[in-house]
Amino acid sequence: MFNLNLKRLGIAAGLSLTLVAAGCGSSEEDSSNASGGEGEANYGEQLDYTITGIEAGAGVVAAAQDAVKEYDSLAGWEVSTSSSGAMATALGDAIENEEPIVVTGWSPHWKFEKYDLKYLKDPKGVFGEAEKIKTMVRKGLKEDKPNAYKILDQFKWSSEDIQSVMLDINEGTAPEEAAKAWIEKNQDKVSSWTKGTEKVDGKSVELVYVNWDTEIASTNVVAEVLKQQGFDVTITPLNNGPMWEAVAEGEVTGMVAAWLPGTHGDLYAEYKDSLVDLGANLKGAKIGLVVPSYMDVESIEDLQPKE
Structure with a gap:
């Protein structure tokens, strides 16, 4: 079991988020003057020039902060950090009220199944x-736990796979139960992960993950597959830095939650020589600024700077 002190255990859960949005509309003249384009809403003013982010230190947040520096259209904007759960709540509230919002987003994610969104x-x-x-694992795993190593090495799936698990969880199914249900329906795929391995008797495995919806889904699925192969599995949520550090220092078995080359690029550069890179378990992931499709804006350059 990976023992953590409070300083290193940075689980970003339950942080409050203030979503600032204008409660009243503006006239066509005001909108035209503010945005520089006739008929366009001044979303920056309505949002108090705030992008709703997730955990501080996440790659998508760092990229959003870079975007604020790079784009003239984001001059004067700020990225408000919170948690992935708080971001999703704020997004849902804004959509329910048909209000504007700009969030740091990534896919695969259940929000793209539930809402009509666009990057x-x-x-x-x-x-x-x-x-x-x-997937990243600690050094030495192949030698002392070859069956766990092989399962983690052979773990591959698609955006459709992970999003189906994520949707079940979002709709109220416990992560462990959602994982079991997906595994039962996808035995052919699971068999390809366990091919060439033998069942074991209670050998311990600990997986770490950042507390994002994607990683909750993937880590629970892999954990359940390992359990069905006889492993005693623990999963531990951490913030991004401690997650990488735990694997690199050999304190845990591994993770299936490394977003590269962008999101976790700095952490990979720091720790790559101290862990084993097993390659992609999912391809085609994406990060960026996301808005509801009803917002009349298509590009970051269409937003308005703070005057």
Whole structure:
């Protein structure tokens, strides 16, 4: 069991988030003057020039902070950090009231199944290209727990797979139960992960993950597969830095939650020589600024700077 003191255990849960939005509309003249384009809403003013972010230190938050520096249209904006859960709540509240909101977003994520959303175009490429979610394990795992190593190495799935698990969890199913249900329906795929392995008798495995919806889904699925193969599995949520550090220092077995090359790029550069990179378990992931589709804006450059 991975023992953590309070300083290192940075679980970002339950943090409060203040969503600032205008409660009244503006006239067509005001909107035209504020945005520089006739008929366009001044979303910056309505949102108090605030992007709703997730955990401080997350790659998508760092990229959003870089975007604020790079884009003239975001001059005077700020990125408000909170938690992924608080961001999702704020997004849902805004959509329910048909209000504007700009959030730091990533996919795969259940929000794209539940809501009609769009990424803002990023002509400067601040958020990078499509990402991969990779599996990282501690050094020495292949030698002392080859069956666990092989399962983690062979774990591969798609955005459709993970989003189905995420939706079940979002709709109230416990993560462990959602994982079991998906595994039962996808035995062919699970068999490809366990191919060439033998069942064990209670060997311990600890997986760490950042408390994002994607990683809650993937880590619970992998944990359940390992349990069904006879492993005694513990999963521990951490913030991004401690998660990487725990694997690199050999204090835990591994993680299936490494977003690269952008989101966790700095952490990978710091720790890559101290852990084992097993490659992508999911391809085509993406990060960026996300808005409801009803907002009349298509690009980051369409937003308005603070005057």
